[in-house]
Structure formats: C-alpha cells, structure tokens
Amino acid sequence: MILLAQSCGVNSNLMFKEAKSDVNYDSIPLNPTEEYRISADDKIAFTLTTNNGTAILESMSGVSDESGSANSNVEYVVRSNGTVELPLIGKLTVAGLTVEECEDTLTVLFSSEYKEPFVQVRVTNQRVIVFPGNGSDAKVIPLLNSNTTLMEALAQAGGITERGKANTIKLMRKVDGKRQVYGIDLSTMEGLAHVDMIVQANDYIYVEPTPELGKQVANNVVPIVSLISSTVFIISAITLLK
Secondary structure, three states: OHHHHHHOOOOOOOOOOOOHHHOEOOOOOOOOOOOOEOOOOOEEEEEEEOHHHHHHHHHHHOOOOOOOEEEOOOOEEOOOOOEEEEOOOEEEEOOOOEHHHHHHHHHHHHOOOOOOOEEEEEEOOOEEEEEOOOHHHOEEEEOOOOOOEHHHHHHHOOOOOOOEEEEEEEEEEEEOOEEEEEEEOOOOHHHHHHHOOEOOOOOEEEEEEOOOHHHHHHHHHHHHHHHHHHHHHHHHHHHHHO
16 A cells, blocks of 8 residues: 555656647647737837937948947836836836837837837847756746747757657647647657747747656655565564564
8 A cells, every 4th residue: 555655656747748639739830820929027128229220220331430329238027017117108008019019119109209210129038948858957948039949949958858758749839828739749850840840939848758667666665665674574583582
C-alpha cells in the first residue's frame, strides 16, 4: 500500500497532459492570422519626429547632425484598465489597438502641437515562454523582432534538452480569449514544414519530457525498502536474542 501511494508521485512534475483529441495537429498557422493588439501590462515606447520624419532622413544622409526627433527609450506601462500615461497627451486608452492603430492615434493627437508628426511605436516586452524538455530549464524569450520563428525561439532557449521529445512539441496560443494547442513533430524531416512558423507574443512552447520512470520509482522505493530491511533486521535480531 505504501509503494502504491508513493507511485502516485512518479513524474508528477510533467505538465500539460491531455488527450490526443485536444491537440490540433492540422492547420497549424505558419503566419499570424491577425496583428498583435496591445494589452494590459504591456510596455510601449515611441519615437516622435516632425515634418513627416524629414529630420531622420537628413541625419541618416549626413545632411544634418541633429536627429530632430524625440527618440525615447522611456517605457510606458499599460495599466490594468487599458490606459497609458503619455507626455503632453495624458491618459490614453491603447488596449485593443494594433501598433499601427496606436501610431495613427498618436499622430493625430500630437498634430495639435507639432508640425506633421511622424510617430513610431513599439511594444518592448513581447516574449514567449519555452519549456525545452526539462522544467528547470524553462526560459522567457524576448521577441526582438516581429518575425521570430519557432526554430529561433527554441535555439534561444538552448535547444531541446536530452529529456525532451522532439516529436511531442506543443505550442499554446491564445485565440479569441482561449488557449489553442497545436501539436508539432520535429523528429523527422517533415517537421521542416513547421520550423519557420512565426511565434507570437505570449505563446507557450512546451517540449514534452521523457518520463524518468526508473529513476523516480527507485528514488521512491529505495527509502521504503531500506526501512523495511532495517525493521526486519531489528526484529530478527530481537528474536535471536530471545
């Protein structure tokens, strides 16, 4: 009974177990079906230039040493109510907007103070979480560009670990407010069809680890066997002394 109870904890650290029917192995989206929309807790930064960005081109060509732009490295946090506090503008609701829509909104708002403003917005904290096959090696990978592929994300996480099952990779993506699970097999050459899949912010990439049944059963059983052996030895010794 003790052994049975102990066995319940074997490989209890394995995550995201599900029936095969819960995983989509078909119609895996290689490219984003829609643009990323800014959400609460995102961090954004923007660059503001006047005269439709003329100063940027002049600076690049060497005509002018002045950039003529407010190239801000300051990050602004989108609050839980979807608003962000920006200089001159004040509170602005940006949650639900794409980056392009946010740029258009800021261009209109800044036009009352600046001549022909040219605005560029970027979300600075976009990332994916990668479990490469061993839970202790999980990594948060920042998306430095908008076309980061599945293979690049895995490479930045250090690749698939020795315990990782290349034929059982799950990519979990939020679609219409619900996580969709896509199954990917990179153990064969056919998997090349999916390595260029573009990952999106807040994706979870989970490489299923190989269960360590022997090791964990041994870890659970050896202490119990040792205890039983010690008990039997003590009882036998007492019996002999009698």
